[in-house]
Every structure is written in C-alpha cells, then in structure tokens.
Amino acid sequence: MDSESDKPVGNAPEWSVSDLSGALKRTLEDAFGFVRVRGEISGYRGPVGSGHVYFSLKDANAKIDAVIWKGVFGRLKTRPQEGLEVIATGKITTFAGKSSYQIIIDSLEPAGIGALMALLEERRRRLGAEGLFAPERKQLIPYLPRVIGVVTSPTGAVIRDILHRLEDRFPRHVLVWPVRVQGETSAAEVAAAIAGFNALPEGGRIPRPDVIIVARGGGSLEDLMGFNEEVVVRAAAASLIPLVSAVGHETDVTLIDHAADLRAPTPTGAAEKVVPVRAELMATLADLSRRQAGAMRRLSDRRRSDLRALARALPGPEAVLSAPRQRLDLAATRLAPALARNARAHEQQLGVAARRLIDQSPRSRLARLKAEIAGYGRVLAQARMAALAAERRRIAEARRRLDELGERSRRLFASALSARADKPEQLIAKALRAFAQQVARGRASLDARSSLLASLGPDAVLARGYALVRDEAGALVRGTGQARPGQALSVQVSDGRFGVLVAGGGETPPRPARPLRRENPTARQGDLF
Template sequence: MDLLEDDPQPGSNAHEFTVSELSGAVKRSIEDQFGRVRVRAEVGRVSRPGSGHLYFDLKDDRACLAAVTWKGQAARLAQRPEEGMEVIATGRLTTFPGQSKYQMIVDQIEPAGAGALMAMLEKRRKALAAEGLFDEGRKRPLPFLPRVIGVVTSPSGAVIRDILHRLRDRFPTRVLIWPVVVQGEACAPQVSAAIRGFNQLPQDGPIPRPDLIIVARGGGSLEDLWGFNEEVVVRAAADSSIPLISAVGHETDTTLIDFASDRRAPTPTAAAEMAVPVRADLTARLADLGARMARSNAQAIQRPRQRLRDLARAMGRPAALTDGARQRLDLQGARLEPTLRQLVRNRRHRLDARPVPAATLRQFTQAKSHRLDRMASRLDTARSRRLERPKDRLAHLQERLESSLRRVGATTRRTIDQQQARLTDLAQRLDAALHRGQTQRRDALVRLDRMRQSLGPEETLQRGFVIVRGSGDSVVTSPDAAAEMPRLELQFAGSRRVAVRPEGSEKPKRRRSPPSDQKTLL
C-alpha cells in the first residue's frame, strides 16, 4: 500500500498548546486548588524596591517559596518580615508567567510564637545597640523642676489618671497630653509622631514646649507591647532633644524604648515620682537654705569686722610710737642745761685766769654757734624722719585694711544678691503654685455650692414638690405613716398648710396600690 506524504506520524494527535494557554491553565489550576493557604516558614531574602512592593522568600530545610506583598497591603501588615524570622504567612498561591514559576501573594503575616518574637527582638536590639542608640553618653539628666510635662499615652486609660493624681500629690505642674493608640498597628506611628511633635514645638509658641516627656502604657503581653519595640519608636526616643522617661508595662516588662530613653520607670506612677520632687520637702529645704544664708551673711560681715578690731589692737596707739623718743629727748634736755652751765663756769674761770682776745672769742663763739645750728638742724631732720617711718607704715597698713574691707564687702554683696535673686525666684514660683491650688479649690467650692443650691429643699419646693411633716416637725415619707397621724403639715414653696383629720372619722383602710408609683395619702 502506498503511503501518503502528509500522513501524520504515530502519536501526534495530542492537542497543541501555546505557551500563554499552558501558563493560564497552570495558573487556574493552582489558584483553584490553593485559593487560601497558611504557610509556616522562615523568612529568607527580603527585598524592598522603590515601587513599594515587598518581595521575600519563605523557606524550610528542603524547599523555598517566593512570596510578594503588594504596596497597599504592605503598609497594613501588622508585622514586617525580617530575614531569619519564623512566621505564619496567609495568602493565596498563583503563578508568574513571565518567569514560569509560582509564588504566594501574602496579605497577612504573624510571628510563629513568642520564641520567634523574642529572637527577632534580640536581633533588633543588637542592631540598634551597634548604632550607638543605647549608649549611656547619649542620655540626658532629667530637669529638677519641669514647668511643663508632656505625656504620650491613651487618654481613656487608667495610666493617665494615675500620673495626674501622683503629680497633683507631689508637685502640681502643667501637663500636656498627646493622645495615642498604645496597642495594635497604629501604635508605633502615633507614638513616634507624638515624640517628634513635642520636640518640634517652639519655645515661645502658643502651646508651651515640654521640659520633660513621659511615654506611658499599662502592662500587657509581649504582643500588646510590641508597638514600643518598633524601630521608628526607638529612633524617635533616641533623637528626642527633650529628656524622656519610658514607663511602658509593669516592672518586669522590657521594651526597646526603655533602652533608648533617658530614664526607665518601672510603672507610670513611678515615672510621675521621677518627674517632680515633693513640694513639702522643697518648702522645708528652702526654709533651711534661707536660715543658712542668713547665718552665712551674718558671719561674712562679722568676721572682717572682728579681723579689723584685732589688727587695730595689734598696731597700738600712734602716740605710743613716739613716747619713748620724746622721753629720751626730755631726759637729754634736762641733762643738757646743767652741763652747759658748768661748761660756762669753767670757761669763765679760764677766761678770768687768762683773758682771751675779743677777736678770738668772737671767732670761737661763731664756730660753736654754727656747729650748734648744724646739730639742731640734724636733730630736727632725724626727729621728723623717725616720726615719718611709723606714719608711712601706719598709712600702708590702713590702705591694705581698707582694700581688704572693700574686697570682702564686694564679695559679700555679690553673694547676698545671688542668694536673694534665687530666693525671689523660688518664692515667685511657690506663690504661683499656691495661687493655682487656691484657684482650683475655689472653683470646686463654687461648683459644690451651685449643686447645693440646685438640690436644696427650697429649690425643690419651687419645682412643685411638697414636704409632709407630722408631729414634732418630723418628715413623713410613707403613706402608712401619714395615715396614722391625726394632724399633718404641708410645706409648700413660701408657705405651710395644716391638714387635720376630723374627729370621729375612721382611719382609711389600706387599699391595694394602683399599678403606678403614686399613692393617695388622705
């Protein structure tokens, strides 16, 4: 038999698919079979391109599955995947025809147990610590007495009430509350925005800039506190130029914001105690410092005064410096007169025995006279010089003493001015705090008085009510008690009326009360 040239070869009757048809068939088959799956795996390579989509691998010890989260869903993920993290991914399987492979579209990721969370937390802590965000050198001291305190917490929880109550007991101060969500996906963005918002407030703006920030939350599980372990919150706390106290959870709870904050408080109440001192202690300390300053000022004035007295006693009287020389001069003068007389007599005898020519006598007399003048001149010079030395020394000592007194006086006045300025500032701040406390209590008293006026008996009578009184001006509150009394007094607004039971009338029998709450008295 002749064979035709166009006869098909054996086995060639199978349907021929195009590449697109085959890829589409595979895609439909996979999506129909695995419409919604949950996969427990370890996160491998993670890629975040500029498009905003999230690409990563899910793997175990024998296989690897490509996964992708689109841009819109990636922003809503409760947990971002990180390499080495064990997770449970939820999504659907599909194929990518462009590369002939299948992949998983992930729309939800959750950690695979607390062990995975702790491992991821430790890894993140080490990475942030390596950047120096937890160094002790970055931490700033807390202000001694902050004028304004910013609190980042939930406004509806018990935490803010505990903080405000503790601050009111210790030292009332102004508090700014930045309301945030303290749990869930929105926690980390809102807390970081609150910290940065407080730091961006101007110093002299309409809203005062806080001197201290407290980030607070009550206790909870590791998942509840996870928002305070996010990197954006840690970096905001580390970059804060305002000192920050972390009070997240109870004493046994630890989050990453605790390492980046300037001070960690075991509880929100303890954070309030760290923020402000006790006003009563400050008042007592201020009184003690004022007494010490007064004693110090008195001593600073008394010591130079006593030193001046001691120096004055040590110098002695100026006249005492010349008393000895004056006494020696008097003694020499007393001895000089007899000696001169004796000398004159001897010279006269010698002259009588052997007359001296007049010319020689005049010459001798003139020579002695000149010598006597020179001796008198030298004596006056020596005496004036002897007196000038003590005077010069006394003037020098007096100048040194005056200089010391001026220096001590200037130092004392400067110290007194500084202490007085500090005392004035503290007194003004204390007066302002007392004025605020009095204003708050006065407002509360006014509110209570208004409530008393609105709920008082006279105001109640003005609204149409009546007070029923029995014997002894007692108030009757039940119909049974009113039926037993022969005389009743009805008090209206502005007047009273008496209701008397007629004599001989029987007491009304008790009837069954109508369904309503009202009852007939008489």
Template sequence: MSNVFDTDSPTNLTEYSVSELSGSIKRTVETAFDQVRVRGEISGYRGPHSSGHAYFSLKDDRARIDAVIWKGTFSRLRFRPEEGMEVIATGKVTTFPGSSKYQIVIETLEPAGAGALMALIEERKRKLGAEGLFDAARKRRLPFMPRVIGVVTSPTGAVIRDILHRISDRFPVHVIVWPVKVQGDGSGEEVANAIRGFNGFQPGGEMPRPDVLIVARGGGSLEDLWSFNDEIVVRAAAESEVPLISAVGHETDWTLIDYAADMRAPTPTGAAEMAVPVKAELDAQVSALSARLQGCVSRQMDHRRQSVRALMRALPSLDQLLALPRRRFDEAAAGLGRGLELNTINKRRSFERTASHLRPDVLSNRIAERRRMLAERMTRAERTVERLIDRSRSRVGRADAVFASLPARLKTQTARMRDHLANLSRHADSAVRHQLTRARGELSAQDRVLQSLSYKNVLKRGYAVIRDDENRPVSQAAALSAGLGISIEFADGRIGAVTTEGGAPPRKRLPKPDEPTMPPKQGSLF
C-alpha cells in the first residue's frame, strides 16, 4: 500500500505558488464580473475612513458581500450611504489576496427606488425633528415690508425671472441673487453655503444684509429635489438668523427644508407674494385710512364745538355773577359812616380808662419801687465783685508758688536741649563731610569722562586742528584760499601759518600781528 504523503508520486497537476494562485483568481473574477449592478442593504457603515475611503457591506436575506468606495468616487456620489439603506451599487468585483476575500468596488450608488428614498426621508425627518429643528416655537414671523430680499436659486432658470417679475409688480425692492446649483452633485453644499453666506453679511456693511431669504427651485421628481433633503441644507435653514421662505417644487412637493424654514410657499411665485405686500393695496389702504382720519377729526371738532356751545349756554351772565358782590358792597358802604362813629366812641372810652390810672401818686409809687429794686441789685453786684476779687487773689498766690519752682525745671530742660543740640551738630558735620566726599567722587568721575572725550587727547597722538582767520575749525582743504591766515593747534600749543594754495578765492586780509585773536573754541574732529 503506497504512502499518501509520498511526494515522489507522479501527477499531472500544475504546481502554483500562493501568490500566483491568488493573482489568477483575481484576474478571473475581475474578467468575469467587470461591471455589475448589485441590489442590497448597507450594513456596517461607519462613515468614511480617515483616509477618505468608505468600507461597508451589502447584504440581503441570504448572503453578504464586502464593498468599498474609494475617496475620489465617494466625493462624487449623489447620495451618501447610510446604515440600513437599500441601494443599487454599480461597480466591479475584485479580490483581496491578502486575506482571500472578494469585494465589490463601487463606482456609482443610488437608492433602490422611490420607496427607499421616502423611507430615508422619513428617517431623516424623525432624526432632525427629535433635535427640535422643526419646532413651530422657533419659527419667526416675516417682516411686513422688507427693504432687501436675498434669493438662493439657479440664475438661469425661469424661477428667478418669476420671482423678480412678481416682486417688481407688487412692491419693487432691492433683490440680491446668490447663484447656486439646484440639482446634481454638490448642489446641497452650495445651497447651505449660500444661506450661511447671506447670514454672514453685517448690518450696515458694504453689501446690505437681506431682511428675508427665499430658497427657490422649480418642480421635478423626487430625485431632482433631493438636494433640498440633505441634512446640511436643513441645518443651515434652521440656523438662519434671517427669516427664510422655502419655495421648492410645486404645491404638492414637500422637502425637509420646508419643515425647517420659517414659512413654506407652494411655488416660487407664491414666495415672492409672501415676501412683499402689494404697493397699490397699501396706497389704497393709506388713502382710506387718511380719509377716515380726516372724517374723524371733522366729526370730533363738530362734537367739541357743540359741547363748548352747550357749556356757554349753561354759564351765568356777567350781571348775574356781579349782582351779589355789588349788593354786599352797597351794604358795606352804607354802614361805613356808622362804623366810624362807633369806633371813635370806643377809642375815646379806652383812652379815658387809661388816663384815669395816670395820677401823680401812682407815678411816685412806681418810681420808689424802681429805686428800691435798683439798690438791691447794686448790693448783690458789690458782693459778687468781692467774691471774684478773693478768687483772683487765690489764683495769683498759687501762680506765685508755681513760678518760684520754675528756675530749677528750666535749668534741667536747658541742659537736656543743649545735649540734644550738640548731638544734632555732630550728625550734621558728619552728613556734610559724607556729602562732600560723594560730590568729589562724582566730580572726579565726570572729569575723567570729559577728559576721555576731549579732542586734546587726540592731539596728543599727533593730530592737529586747523582754524581759519575767524577761529572756526576747517575740515576741508577746499574751504581755504591762498594767502589766508590760519592757526594750527597742537597738543602743546598753537602756531600761525599762511596758505599757499587753496580751492577757493581769497576772502579776507591777513590779521596783523598786534591784533588780538579770539580764544580758541573746542570743535569736532569728525
């Protein structure tokens, strides 16, 4: 019986290495499944990898296949993969030799029918609604009469023309159009960036900030309107500080931006009607209110005029108002003479009663009483003065005793002050000597600095200072002319000289020997 492990057994099978076998399988699979469309449910999706590639699986109720979307393809996808989403993937099947696995490299990805899209929209709607982005409490009212309107739409479609035409007919205002793609790859990002861009305008800036925004697009299929279901667009609409009107599709078309917007319009034209009032209607309303106001003013004036006339009729006449005061005046005038007579009689009686008390004996008694009171007061004053004199003598005696003891205390205080003065004198002498020593040191230091900066130190090294006849330093030969008297200062003295050649014509005569010269001035050697 032969050994099954005998390697010398003859065989007709070709021998492959592992790499050769894996490469052959890879080529066979890629040739057989160069382009395939696979329908399945996304499983294990966790978003793109840090490298930008996306790895997940497609499965149905009986099988599972690994899938990969490379970074370049992922950025061009019209729909982003989501966990549990049923999709149709187009790509090619290949193998991964490193782990003996096969996978599909996806090139395009689309939802598996409208039912899947609607299910995705409902799931996204529940998710964003749970975050409060669709709450009615956060929606703001539109301004009644905006000055600037921002429109986010395609600049080439009929939508922008309808909006501009409708606004021009109703109430012409300033319209700013932010052109975007409303369909296809990257359209959702452009719409979201446009909304955030309008909100980024500063009030009073170079570009006016809109008072209301309109996000508009014409009608289309669910796939055509899909950009307005993107989460980035919905969040941008919910975060907008400027009131936003959603006008996407026809009246029967609903997208997620309609729930996040402050107001939904059935059509783009309807959005323009919501944004601005009708100017003609406002003019008519103002005219009607003005007429009503004028009529109210007229009626009010008539009513007030009638009230004033009624009040005038209720007021008494001037004769009625003055009748009672006139009667009182006449009665007072009639009783004035009698009153004067009675007053004179009363005054005479009072005078007679007072005069009856003014007799000589009464006056004598009062004078005597006053003299007695004056004498008593003088006696009390003399006793008071005597007491004050006694007190003063006592104080003077005590003061004499105190003055008698003053010389001894004065001598002690004088000796103490003399010692203190001597100490202060010694401290003052020491401070003056210290101050003089410090001043001498500072003066010596400054003298050394001055000597080090003096030009005479330079003269000691063999240099000389040339001065003209006005005792000014000369730094250039061209400044001297022939026959001009100059002086040359050396380190040990100064001598006179006369120039023989120069770059300038003669200026002055030579100084005479007996003429005094100005004392030399220190000049710069540089």
C-alpha cells in the first residue's frame, strides 16, 4: 500500500528549481532579447562597492528592476539620477536568486527635451550651490593678451572665424588645442584641454596662454550637451587662466557659460572681446601722445614763469652770506679759549688715568705679590717649626711612657713571679712574650714617629737637591736682593757645607770654594726656618 501511494500522480513532468529557473530565463530572453523601456528612475543610490548600479524603472502602474554593469556605466553619456525620466535600451533577463526579472541596460538617454531641460536645471542648481557660478570667482580678461589659447575643433569654421577676426583687429599668437565638440568623448576632451593649458609652465618651450577661448558653432540641445557636463563646468571654474565661453549662437546657453569668466555670443564675438582694434588703439595712443606733449609744454612754461617770479623775490648774495659770516667770526674768536680749556681738561683726565695705570702696573702688582708670598713663607716656616717642636715633644713623651711601661712591666713580672712561685717557667715565658710584644709595639710607634720627623725635617728637603744659603752672620739668604758682589756666603747641602763668593761686575772670579767641615745635619735643624 505504501509503495503505491509514493508514485507520482498524472502525466506532468517533474522539474527541479534550477531547471525551471533556467527554462524561464531562456524563454524571457528569447521573447524580449532587445527592448527600449521608458520610465522614471527610482531607488537610485549610485554605484555599489563592485562598481555596478542597481535601481528601478517605474511608471504609474508598474515597476521593473534595472542593472547597469560597471563597464557600461563608465561609457554612459547620460548618468542616471533619482526621478529622471529616461529611455533605457537593453535586454530582459531573470535573476534566479530572487525569482525576479530585470533589464540589463546598455544605453540611457533622457525621455524628451523636457526631461533634458529638467536635468540641466537640476545640475545648474546643484553646481551653483557649490559656488562655481559666483560672480566673485570671475577673473578679469587681459586687455591685450600675448598668447591666446583656443579649445575647439581644428577642422570646423569656428577656428577660421576666430583667426580671421583676430587678424583684422589685432594679430596675436594663437595656440589651438584640438578637441571633439560633439559626441560622448567631447566633454572629457574639453576638460582635459582646459587643464592642459593651465598646466603649461611660465617661460616654457610652449608659451602659456594669457586667455582661453572655448568655442563651438550652433546646434541642438543634444549637440551641445558636452558643454553641459559637470566635468567641463568644474574644469572651467578651476581654470587659473581667464576663460571665455563661446558655445553656440547668442540664444544658446550652456552651463560652461555660467562658470566662464566671460560669455561671448559667438566665437567671432569672443575674438572681438579678447583683443582691441589695433587701428583704434594706435589712434588713441597718438592722440594721448599729442595731449601729453602739449601738457608738458604748458607745464614747462608755467614753471619757467614761476621760477622767474621767485628769482626776483630772492635776496642778493651779500645779504644771504652776511649772517653766516658773522656767526663764523664769532665762532673763530671762541674757538681758541675753548681749545685751551679742552686741552687742560684732557690733561687732567690723562694724569688721573696715568696714576691709575701706575697703581695697576705689572711692577706694582708683582711687588705686592712678592710681599704676600714672603708673608706666606714666614707663616709656613713658623708653622713647620711649631709642628716639629710638637712632634719632638710627642716623641719624648712616647719615650717616657715607653720607659714607664717597661718599668711597670718589670714590676708586674716580679710581683707575678713572687705570687706564683710554683710555676716559674710558665710565668717567665708568658711575661717575656708580653714584654716582647709591648716592646715591639712601642718600637714600631717610635719608628713611625721618627720617619715622620725625618720627612718633615730639613734633611729630607736637602736630600732632594735643595740647599740653604747663609751670609756671614748666619742669616738665611732668601732672594737675590740680599746678595752683593764679593760677598762670602755659606751653602749647606745634604752631606755638608761649603763656602762661595758672589760674583760682581769687573771683579776677579772667586777662588774655588774649600770644603768646610762636615757638621751633623740634625744639630741645627732650626736653621732651615
């Protein structure tokens, strides 16, 4: 029973979802392979991340989805806008993922002149809101440009009319940038030409234009649509070179006319607006030259008459020079006393400066420094004498204490020996060791103090090569000023003394000094100080 109930009922074929969607797609594409649909754009949001465009076409009763692929969108002459009525050309197909049908658009055009005018009006309002048509952005056209750039077709009558008009009025150097003035690529070429003229460097191999003329002959609204494109309007507004728009006839108005710095009714009118008439300019210049020459002659005559009148009113040379002469004589009489007073004042200032210089001279400062050094030497000698005396006293005190310590140690040894008669050998050995250690410490301290005394004493100084010089009275000679020629002096070195004779001018050289008897250097240690 169950197997029979699972069998299909009827003769209808069984389709899968994919097969059915594919059959519908083929049927729809075969029946409507290429269509033109008129409708209003709805739900337009611009290209998505992939670059494709999705929106809908609708009328009063129906709506159909529309798709423009990325490659087609870049070639469209008319760009889709929300609410714009257009005629779309493409093919009908289905999208299986949503079970819907749609039109793949290949071309797009406005639906009639009314729609095109509405598109231009909306674009004009939008660009005007950005300030591209503001009067304050307009630049002044140069009165007499050296180079004129023309953006137009090189084969049409427009360029011939412009060149002929310029030749009649005022011949100028003309640069032509050839472009297409009609068709899908015309807008991009015109915008590139305007930007190219602005990119030319000043003083380059190709001269940079002083003014640009964008020109085209008359035509229908569709023919002039290239000059209504946003890219052309923005290029004209961004031009740093003054730009003249001469597109169509006088009744034709395009968006580039609003962005240009000057609008000409025709290409010939543009040539008339950018250059003056040379003959009229030369006539005006000649008239101005004549008027200038006459004005200069009249000015010269008037200035000459004024000079004569002023010359008659001027005083004579004697009257002009009398007062300065008297002032000069008075100044001459006052000059000599003033110079004498000035000399005396400067002499006094010089004397004060000389006295100051004497006080600050190197000799005076050297004498003061010598006196200070001598005082420091005396203080140092007294300090060394006091230090040696104190050290001698400390050494004597140390010897006395050492003797007392030895005497005390002998007494302690004797008392300990008497108190411990049962262990005389151990006590004797211990006492001898303690006595030997005490004697060693005392001897080390005495040697250290003796070494310090020897280093501070005069023997150490003399051993380093120094000498003590004394006169006949035994006083130390501390400078050359204390010695006189022929004077006998005594010189003490580390190992003894010897006599010398001070040499003087014109005297016989001194006899060789005989060695004196050697004395104990430590006998008169105070002589160094």
